Amino acid sequence: MVMEIGRVIGVTTLRGFRFVIREGMEKHVKRDEFITVKEFVTKKEILGMIKEITISNELLPDEFGRTPQLEDFILNEGEYPVPVVKILGYGEEDGMELPRYGINPGTTVHLADTSLLNRLLRQNTRDSGFLGTLSTREDIKVCVSLNELVSKHCAILAMTGAGKSYCVGVLIEELLKKHGSIVVFDPHGEYKDIEFDDAVVAVYGVETNNQLKIGVGSLRTSDFVNLIPDMTDPQRDLLDEVLSMASRFYEKYDFAIILNILTTLYGIKDKAETGTDIFPEDVLRGITKKVGLSTIGALSRRISRLNRMGIFEMHGTPLESIASGNQLTVIDLSDADERVSETIIATISRGIFEARKRYMKKSEGIKIKTPTFLIVEEAHNFAPRTMEDRTILSRYILRRIAREGRKFGVGLCIVSQRPNKLDADILSQCNTQIIMKIINPSDQEYIRQSVETVTEDVVKDLPSLSRGEAIITGIAIKFPVKVKIRERTTEVGGEDIDIIGSWNSE
Numbered sequence: 001m002v003m004e005i006g007r008v009i010g011v012t013t014l015r016g017f018r019f020v021i022r023e024g025m026e027k028h029v030k031r032d033e034f035i036t037v038k039e040f041v042t043k044k045e046i047l048g049m050i051k052e053i054t055i056s057n058e059l060l061p062d063e064f065g066r067t068p069q070l071e072d073f074i075l076n077e078g079e080y081p082v083p084v085v086k087i088l089g090y091g092e093e094d095g096m097e098l099p100r101y102g103i104n105p106g107t108t109v110h111l112a113d114t115s116l117l118n119r120l121l122r123q124n125t126r127d128s129g130f131l132g133t134l135s136t137r138e139d140i141k142v143c144v145s146l147n148e149l150v151s152k153h154c155a156i157l158a159m160t161g162a163g164k165s166y167c168v169g170v171l172i173e174e175l176l177k178k179h180g181s182i183v184v185f186d187p188h189g190e191y192k193d194i195e196f197d198d199a200v201v202a203v204y205g206v207e208t209n210n211q212l213k214i215g216v217g218s219l220r221t222s223d224f225v226n227l228i229p230d231m232t233d234p235q236r237d238l239l240d241e242v243l244s245m246a247s248r249f250y251e252k253y254d255f256a257i258i259l260n261i262l263t264t265l266y267g268i269k270d271k272a273e274t275g276t277d278i279f280p281e282d283v284l285r286g287i288t289k290k291v292g293l294s295t296i297g298a299l300s301r302r303i304s305r306l307n308r309m310g311i312f313e314m315h316g317t318p319l320e321s322i323a324s325g326n327q328l329t330v331i332d333l334s335d336a337d338e339r340v341s342e343t344i345i346a347t348i349s350r351g352i353f354e355a356r357k358r359y360m361k362k363s364e365g366i367k368i369k370t371p372t373f374l375i376v377e378e379a380h381n382f383a384p385r386t387m388e389d390r391t392i393l394s395r396y397i398l399r400r401i402a403r404e405g406r407k408f409g410v411g412l413c414i415v416s417q418r419p420n421k422l423d424a425d426i427l428s429q430c431n432t433q434i435i436m437k438i439i440n441p442s443d444q445e446y447i448r449q450s451v452e453t454v455t456e457d458v459v460k461d462l463p464s465l466s467r468g469e470a471i472i473t474g475i476a477i478k479f480p481v482k483v484k485i486r487e488r489t490t491e492v493g494g495e496d497i498d499i500i501g502s503w504n505s506e
């Protein structure tokens with residue numbers, strides 16, 4: 001049923017207009033409600049959204065504020081609310097098209113029809129993910145194009161406690177319905193209890209039974225520098241030599257082999273021992289000529305320290321068991337310190353990216369055949385905007401994935417409560433945004449600057465969103481909508497702790 005709610009008044013533009021409300025229709029006219037009007041040349045239906053309602057009273061213009069007594073007057077005569085509409089456009093198949101002709105004053109304004117909104121907000125079913133319902137109308141489901149969301153990356157931004165992780169959970173549920181391959185880097189261990197009937201959940205931790213292993217061969221010198229912050233330049237040069245020896249003489253190697261090389265070098269330098277069956281003496285002497293005994297000793301101690309962590313070994317957890325169809329892999333980083341977390345995120349992301357690239361280019365080496373979606377919680381720590389104190393290695397690969405992942409089927413979702421601290425390049429490459437309550441003005445401003453689809457009026461709405469409410473905008477949806485994120489069907493982690501309640505009960 002099409003409901004007439006008003007008539008266009010005043011000067012209209014191609015971006016918006018104002019209207020007067022038809023008597024009895026006041027309750028339908030609220031902020032963020034969708035309306036339609038007919039364009040005057042084509043008679044096509046144009047969708048718009050009520051962004052503002054002004055109420056003016058001709059008996060009480062602004063100047064009236066100077067006279068204090070109002071009580072004795074009947075003044076609401078001549079007072080009327082004027083909704084201000086922002087035009088979203090015609091709903092075409094592949095998005096919204098802005099009108100080219102104008103809208104006549106006097107044109108009837110209708111409440112947007114449920115079937116129209118459903119058509120525009122429900123994507124084709126093969127691709128669509130059901131994230132919630134319109135804030136203004138609970139009967140209208142909001143679905144996003146998962147293909148667009150995954151392949152062109154996504155950002156979930158909000159202040160703490162606004163419902164980011166909950167929303168990630170909803171997204172994971174939708175992706176697993178499509179048998180997706182998802183890897184979550186989880187700094188707080190919030191996702192490890194998720195269970196799905198029809199999909200595999202693999203949880204890898206740092207100090208758990210199912211321990212994540214990283215192949216030593218997949219570490220680059222820069223990874224070592226990150227893991228061993230107190231490494232000196234001579235130690236670094238020596239490490240370079242040792243790593244190149246290891247990869248020359250072994251197909252795969254671990255820390256034991258690296259330590260063995262160092263011990264051999266020590267022996268030659270210290271006691272003039274000779275080479276071994278594996279390493280020719282001239283190669284070893286070439287190295288020992290350049291380094292001091294103490295450097296060899298110091299590097300050995302540092303490598304031993306890494307070795308004791310038990311994460312790094314010869315083979316590493318196979319990438320195929322991390323990125324696989326119909327599987328959610330949770331990398332629980334709650335027991336890892338920040339440098340180890342960065343290294344894990346960097347090596348796994350890099351591994352998956354390279355393996356997908358090999359698969360697409362049909363080149364030699366380990367391949368992953370399923371396109372994979374990487375979710376990075378607390379992304380501001382792993383892809384920060386500035387690296388004043390030190391280099392954060394994970395940022396490089398996350399940037400690379402944000403830039404090139406689409407071509408190789410690697411999607412990225414960054415989740416953060418400090419948008420303002422996120423790398424701008426990565427943020428601007430996330431073409432779908434799910435933004436929840438944000439109060440901090442510098443976070444708001446940064447999002448507005450970095451993200452094309454986030455306009456001034458989206459930003460203005462951010463402080464007033466309630467928990468679980470989000471603005472979804474970007475490529476995965478035809479126009480920006482305010483959504484109440486749906487309830488999850490799976491277990492939730494990261495619940496608020498009732499601090500006062502638990503104090504009371506003690």
Ligand SMILES: Nc1ncnc2c1ncn2[C@@H]1O[C@H](COP(=O)(O)OP(=O)(O)OP(=O)(O)O)[C@@H](O)[C@H]1O
Pocket residue numbers: 158159160161162163164165166167417467468469484485486487492493494495496
């Ligand atoms: N759409 C929702 N429906 C019902 N409950 C929700 C919804 N969104 C969030 N919550 C609840 O709100 C609380 C906080 O949500 P969540 O942990 O997702 O916040 P967050 O933004 O990830 O916070 P942080 O930045 O601290 O990680 C949780 O208890 C969660 O269950």
Ligand SMILES: [Mg+2]
Pocket residue numbers: 164165166494
């Ligand atoms: Mg969270």
